[in-house]
Amino acid sequence: MTAVLYDVPGPSAKRRYLTGSIVAGVVLLAVLAVVIARLAAQDQFTAEKWSALVNPTDSDFVQVWxxxxxxxxxxxxxxxxxxVLSLVIGTVLAVIRLTSAPWYRWAVVGVVELFRGLPVVVLIFFASRVLPEIGVDLPIMWFLVIGLTAYNSVIIAEIVRAGVNSLPAGQREAALAVGMTRxxxxxxxxxxxxxxxxxxxLISQLVVILKDTALGFIISYPELLQTGQIIIQNLDNPIPMYFTxxxxFIAINYALSKLAEYMERRLSRARRTPAGPPGKTLAGAEMTGD
Structure with missing residues (x-):
């Protein structure tokens, strides 16, 4: 059978792929073994290191959790x-870009491209250093929120704009034809x-926002990762703590991903569900005609 996008590998190519996979696997296992050995030499796998996280009778268990x-x-x-702020501001930016006149559209595009091109860590650090200098005194949490919002709102704006542009042009034309405004x-x-x-x-981008909150450690915001680092300084258990x-994070992100799948299934079923029982409209029309 001929493949459409690539040639089917022959026997020699399959042997090369298998050999390369085995070599890569051996190298990865060797690196993993070295890492585990080094950590074991530092007593990172001893019960004492894990006790504060898994043993309720440990004196530090309640305080750690x-x-x-x-x-x-x-x-x-x-x-x-x-x-919430990224969704609201991103939607507004998308609407402005879609409805803006050519003479000022460049300004909207410039803002979007500027914030898309900056690392989110730079925006967080910039918010925490520049805003207080100009007299904007906020709790430290808001500097993290502002940095995350500045970056993710323009990403969401592009996602929404792409979604609108992917729709059939006939829907816009039909709405305008019946007298609806733009x-x-x-x-x-x-x-x-x-x-x-x-x-x-959109859900995937929200997961990114959740993970990026870990960057709050650069401004000493006491989020989960920063709190874990403080505990590590006192208990010297980096492996158990980072693993926990x-x-x-995996559990929360997995829940968000499952929420996205559930909502997508619900919306798909809603689109496939007919407006009413088959034949009802026709029967009603026949009765009216009689």
Whole structure:
């Protein structure tokens, strides 16, 4: 059988791929073995290092998990604020770019491209250093939120714009033909469909926002990772602590991903569900005709 996008590898190519895979696997296993050996030499796998996290009878167990819970709360609060602000500002930017006149569209495009090109860590650091210098005195959490919002809002703006542009042009033309304004067409017809089309991508970007809250450590915001680093300084258990923090992030991100899949299935079923029982309209029309 002939492949469409690539040639089917022959016997010699398959042997090369298999050999390369085996060599790469051996190298990775060797590196992993060296890392584990070094960590074991530093007593990072002893029960004492894990006790504060898994043993309720340990004297530090309650305090450690209380600190982690507080750090997780700070992470979720900052992430929730950044998500909401990014969605709102991103949608507004997308609408402005879609409806702007040519003579000032360059300004909107310039703002979007500027913030897209800057690393999010730079925006967080910039907000925490520059805003206080100009008299904007805010709690430290808001500097993290502002930095995350500045970066992710322009990403969401591009996602929403791509979703609107992916819709059939006939929908816009039909709405304008029945007398709807350009703003009404965008707000009532195009944006709801664009959000449904781009929902998986939007959820993925929200997951990115949640993970990027870990960058709050550069401004000493007590989010989950920063809290874990403080605990490590006192208990000297980096491997157990980072492993636990990683599991917490994986669980939250997995839940968000499953939420995206659930919402996508619900929306797909809603689009496939007919407006009413088959034949009802026809029967009604026949009765009216009689």
């Amino acid at each position: 209380a600190l982690l819970a507080n750090g997780l709360q700070n992470t979720l609060v900052a992430a929730a604020l950044a998500m 703003g009404q067409t965008l707000r009532l017809i195009l944006l709801p469909q664009a959000f449904r089309v781009m929902l998986p991508t 923090i990683a599991l917490i």
